[in-house]
Amino acid sequence: MLYGNTFGNLFRITSFGESHGPAMGCIVDGCPAGLNFDPDIIQADLDRRRPGSTPLGTKRNEPDRVEILSGVYEGQTLGSPIAMIVHNKDARSRDYKDISKVFRPSHADYTYTARYGHRDPRGGGRASARETVARVAAGAVARQLLAQMSEIEVIAWVDQVGTLTASVDTDKVLREDVDRFPVRCPDEKTAQAMENQIEEARKARDTVGGVIGVVARNVPAGLGSPVFEKLDATIAGAMMSLPAAKGVEIGSGFSSCTTTGSTNNDAFIKDDNDAIRTQTNHSGGIQGGITNGMPILTRVGFKPVATHFQPQSTVTTDGEETTFTASGRHDPCVLPRAVPMVESMLLLVLADAMLGARIARI
Amino acid sequence: MLYGNTFGNLFRITSFGESHGPAMGCIVDGCPAGLNFDPDIIQADLDRRRPGSTPLGTKRNEPDRVEILSGVYEGQTLGSPIAMIVHNKDARSRDYKDISKVFRPSHADYTYTARYGHRDPRGGGRASARETVARVAAGAVARQLLAQMSEIEVIAWVDQVGTLTASVDTDKVLREDVDRFPVRCPDEKTAQAMENQIEEARKARDTVGGVIGVVARNVPAGLGSPVFEKLDATIAGAMMSLPAAKGVEIGSGFSSCTTTGSTNNDAFIKDDNDAIRTQTNHSGGIQGGITNGMPILTRVGFKPVATHFQPQSTVTTDGEETTFTASGRHDPCVLPRAVPMVESMLLLVLADAMLGARIARI
């Protein structure tokens, strides 16, 4: 809503914080009263996102302990805003001294300066991926809400690294399958190849991109809105708001562009319980912007991380052409850590949609 | 915002109307006062979207004359809401009598019923692509605002039909190039092949999908917001809200997932006027969610139209399995008519972003 720091209509998060400022955090507003609130679930999701949570990630060492400042009393939400903060501890701002005078290619240094006139260069400031701490904390509140309001489960995984693509059964994949390998790909053989590819990139002082897949199962039919806030539109916006995301598809996505209607349509059938379902799921669980009860399927494409360690041509803040070579601690591949981020965004979207369904009929 | 009928923060459209109700329309709120307002520009964009505007489209014959009900006085906007309506004239509701009792596959019949308890089955009701009349009318207001506030130009084209992909120079393509062929692909050779493919689909009583490309040129640096409303996120949500859209990419999109950072990064250079630009444009004009002054590049994937004329398995509203065969007037390919829709969405996003830049700094 307007400044980019708020997400959601009814279940709503407002995020704040610069990478090397005192703290990151968010306010979750609109979480209904009476939710059994477990801070350990939030901490667990933060731990999963944390730098150092996989051996493939950055070496920045942040404990990322969440503090709950409001909105909860005797283990239950009050219906008032839930404020959560995570202090920034291991912020080595000296690593960024040398970059305060240069626009790093494919980073937000130049564009933030163009917009705001100045910027906080330390760790990327507001543009840092560290901002996703707030999303994951809020997503873990949404996770609890969905668990207590529905049977919905949301599982994301690394579906592609470079050209390596995993084979994943979206009806069955579990979080424990995903977390079995550091790369967070549940397909064992591909997982090993992906790790190798990431290690090779690290050695080449380079970075690689990839794709996250995510499924939401047991989603009731009737979630989502028409026209501008079709659920797939909201999901697309949510996912594309993640750092480095450059593409989103729902269901068959771009591959449906090359098929025909007669092969792409999802025939309605009745299952053994006489419930309506579809024979195929090319729609990815959403038709006309509203869920049909089938699993929601989304793929999110991430570009290779902009910070690699090879020399790059660029321009200084004074407008002089120069060569820049990055230093510091950076991931060669964001994909493993993007798994909890993608999950969080879908959890936020679905928590919002669940509340919306309550007021759709008289 | 909440019910899906409103789009934009500062330049804001609220849309209404069912396909066979009395009228479609919208309110544009937030258009600044003092804009020179030309209803002919709106009518021209509506004509371009109109059924019958290309020989490849549906045979529904709607004059789609726009009436301006408010917000304009002596050729200038007042700063008050601009209400526009288009009456539905050629609504043959009898064509839809037979579908009121059946859930058409991959349409919104079932999901709307799941959400709202009932629906207007005539012409798809609110879920009809006819809803995009409102978007195009509002987009034509945005077009005028951008023309009077900036040098921005927005051009969309059919980039792919089935497996046929056009070759388009995004730095130079013009609207007249796009409109030269009924299929609205500016690449002559491919355009002819696309038309053939669409005609073949029509003969096969089937439908085909494809991709729309769109570019915005002369966009100032500094448009867009951080975090949840990165400009690419807003564009992704906007595009995915179009009927039948299933995928969106910004810049290099999914193809960047298979590259490395050292090849994918856009080096900053200075152009002949000493202005900062990038050597390549894999970012599609947006870095950290904010424009960098380079052209914005987006591709939007559309599935094949759900209404084909072959028999399909489905379920009635009473829950009985049945076979459904569509009748009526329907496009075998939405792509040519999606061109003005995609343009409109990007115009709306950019008009909103231009106003947002006015309040980003003290």
Add this chain to the structure above:
Amino acid sequence: MLYGNTFGNLFRITSFGESHGPAMGCIVDGCPAGLNFDPDIIQADLDRRRPGSTPLGTKRNEPDRVEILSGVYEGQTLGSPIAMIVHNKDARSRDYKDISKVFRPSHADYTYTARYGHRDPRGGGRASARETVARVAAGAVARQLLAQMSEIEVIAWVDQVGTLTASVDTDKVLREDVDRFPVRCPDEKTAQAMENQIEEARKARDTVGGVIGVVARNVPAGLGSPVFEKLDATIAGAMMSLPAAKGVEIGSGFSSCTTTGSTNNDAFIKDDNDAIRTQTNHSGGIQGGITNGMPILTRVGFKPVATHFQPQSTVTTDGEETTFTASGRHDPCVLPRAVPMVESMLLLVLADAMLGARIARI
């Protein structure tokens, strides 16, 4: 929300129209699907607001026939936006030719020009009280929603004209009591005196102010929000947004400022059905911004109409001092016609609050 034309969070109206433009109207978004929708109820409320509805009002003769453009199918709301328009028929713009070059005192001519650079002078343009057509139409949708969701009833009346104050039993007053007299004061003796006072003002080519009282009975406990959207705050904003409103009080209002806590507090007691109620109702049914189940009581003060027919000092649009004497058709007292406007605003607030209560708890 931002431009002033939208009201409500969940039950939301967006209004448009200039007094002498083609039409006034609104979109009601967020009305739940499945409401039995009766356009006659809307027409009846519009008729009550209509110029000419009381012999005390302006002589402008507007039929004010409402057209429903969307959102309703077979007598039931669809959950999609309900667009309603009322064409402006008896707009004598020639009456306003002479005022296009002068800033009428205590009107919005000067302030609109200061804000927007120009204005529609015909009939006051957007600043005309004719804008309340949209509020009353939307209020009549809210009335139907409340009737089908609750036992709530909302009754307004003329409580004061000049120094004449009515005596009204807020627990019992009915709409038919209010409508018994042209002045819409249910207290017979005072009603007659008020009429006389208004007639005297008319003869003196002057205008008089007064106060509208309103009560909402059978309101469930638990409606409203904390902090910035306390229900009394929302009501205050809603009422003060009416043309010519200059003061609002809730419950005992300003008179509570001169009492002590021990006399002003509302003791809780149990009624014959063991339900909790309060012994007195100085709080006007709202405590901490949330309803307590007692009647909501509000008073809204209106200044005398700015258009009287005596000569006034003022300044032209060119900045020359001048004398202005109004002509045309104008009410000496807005109070009788303000009754349906005040009711509408409270209906809108309560419809919104009823929906809000659905998502306050898990």
Add this chain to the structure above:
Amino acid sequence: MLYGNTFGNLFRITSFGESHGPAMGCIVDGCPAGLNFDPDIIQADLDRRRPGSTPLGTKRNEPDRVEILSGVYEGQTLGSPIAMIVHNKDARSRDYKDISKVFRPSHADYTYTARYGHRDPRGGGRASARETVARVAAGAVARQLLAQMSEIEVIAWVDQVGTLTASVDTDKVLREDVDRFPVRCPDEKTAQAMENQIEEARKARDTVGGVIGVVARNVPAGLGSPVFEKLDATIAGAMMSLPAAKGVEIGSGFSSCTTTGSTNNDAFIKDDNDAIRTQTNHSGGIQGGITNGMPILTRVGFKPVATHFQPQSTVTTDGEETTFTASGRHDPCVLPRAVPMVESMLLLVLADAMLGARIARI
């Protein structure tokens, strides 16, 4: 917006915190980048609101040190959200043990329970006036923004305590005049009488109400919106959202209800600099919801504090009738401490309106 914790369209505060939870705080979103940001100004305003800031207030001893968590870098705002927190230190929750099982009359205990199912009884939880810490902190950011964007100055004072009414020159009154006396009334003689009256109330174990006056001077013409967000409507809502507020008037307010148009209208004249102004200011600086350049004048009526120390009839949370006598630390009169709160609300409204004016014209 929806849950009551957010205020403002463009300059927007989201507040959080329960009285005895870990912290109160807020996020200010929409403060433009490049503002010179002085935390001492925030601390000074918080000190003025602080319990113990006047000898007439509660004895709760809170240092109320503000911590800035984000949004500021090297003394300038970044354009990103400014998160501010104030820890709750002197929360004696034992004082509230005895009230967790009883609904205090004219407090929010019952209504919060009716809405949310449960509540945080410690110190009134979210319904505590301690919540205004967030408003005052945000107001002090707005104060800085207005100081750097305009000449606007906002001064509030205690205008009435019980029946004692001050005489104040709204064109000249200064903050230092207000702060000269503990009761924050700039009229010396009345100030002394007010103090006596408050002390008498304290001795009588009772509480008294009153009225805050506030003026905004040097306000440019053209601020505010039409229809639902007329500036007076926004101010009315803002003021009525303050704890214990029960009435609001703009300009002549309720007293204008008893006058005639010919005496109440504000004639336009030209001042010595040829600028347009009005001869009188019954409109309180706002006409048609938009400022006319004259001082904005508002009065806000507060009921006597609900917590007095005499026995009161009430009902327990189990529904048993009982007698309740308050203990703990409570103000006999909120008026002196309401002065910075009222100022803050007007500052927030005006900062928002100043930004809004930037996008009203092309």
